[in-house]
Amino acid sequence: MNAPFPLTRRLALTLALGASCVAAAAPLPPAARAEVGALLTRLQASGCEFNRNGSWHAGAEARAHLLKKLDYLEGKGLVQTAEQFIERGASASSMSGKPYLVRCAGKVPVESAKWLTAELLQMRAARAASAPR
Template identity: 80%
Template sequence: MRTVFALLFTVIAAAANAAPLPPAARTEVDALLTRLQSSGCEFNRNGSWYAGADAKAHLLKKLDYLEDKDMVKTAEQFIEKGASTSSMSGKAYLVRCAGKAPVESAQWLKAELQRLRAARAASAPAR
């Protein structure tokens, strides 16, 4: 019986340590992944090319893992720790858009993050 309680306590403690991204960061990550999905670009993971929807699904799984481990608090941290390289092979992810050479996903996502933030700042009411 003690073993059951100890196991239960461990599970509860681990769940209590898991923390989702702060709302502003989650909004940015969701917007980035939606842009990737709707961009028409392809995503390379371990030598195979995938459509944006498949890339989004994969990266959301990685985000869930990182959140469960309380490893991300910002969109930049998500890009660095989850959306740049394969955790299995260590190879960089790539993004290939029509008529352009592939670029590392970190570069593509960081550029899109800057565009998102610039658009948000431009639409913010003047103070």
Template identity: 65%
Template sequence: MSVMSVMSVMSVMSVMSVVMNVVMSVMRPMRVIQTSTRCAAMAALILGAATAGATPLPAAAKAEVTALLGRLQTSSCEFNRNGDWHAAAEARAHLERKLAYLEDKNLVKTAEEFIDRGASKSSMSGKPYLVRCAGAAPVESKVWLTRELTALRSASSR
């Protein structure tokens, strides 16, 4: 299980614990309500809290991010993550996992937010990601991806 998966499970468990404590504090004084009814109400609240939330990127932003990651994958560039260089296809797969995580947490609504929050630096070490193309000096992925996004947008507006 990846670190992000563990963090996601822990987040859901924390939310469920808080919801359960709130529900119990509200339900305790209501001793008149039957136990089965209280349990059903609690289960509904917990299930709602666990399944609520995940909102995908709006369609236009999703199309831009998909095109951006496609450009990265088909480039001859390499991607540096925490000191190790990776092929562009590996970088795309990694960034798609980060996008899914951000979407699950409702933390991204635009291509720019994806670049800033998921594709610019390691969430583990805080080190910036780098992109190196055809022997050129490496640039931070935020710069490379923003430049590519600008090119995508200008190409689609013609």
């Protein structure tokens, strides 16, 4: 029968595993952080409402809520791109699983993932069009 790891080896292993978990919890790269920030600013300024778990909220409330979710996901090392943020944090309630919705004046509500992705693509297209050639 093999003897268990000595305490010092177990401690070293635990510390090594802990260090690898901390390393995995990297923040969003600056370019992706800028995109997410601009996207949430766009949502706030859009005049659209944001639905989570059956209640409609103004853009400022939506932005604040989604920033909290971004902080959580970053802390867990779960996002590295704006698309991952939309998919993992800005598409549905982590409590109920219900999709988030965005409702703009005179339009039918759409799932937030669709709205946010369309806005992200518009932002990228505008940035590409204004880039020096």
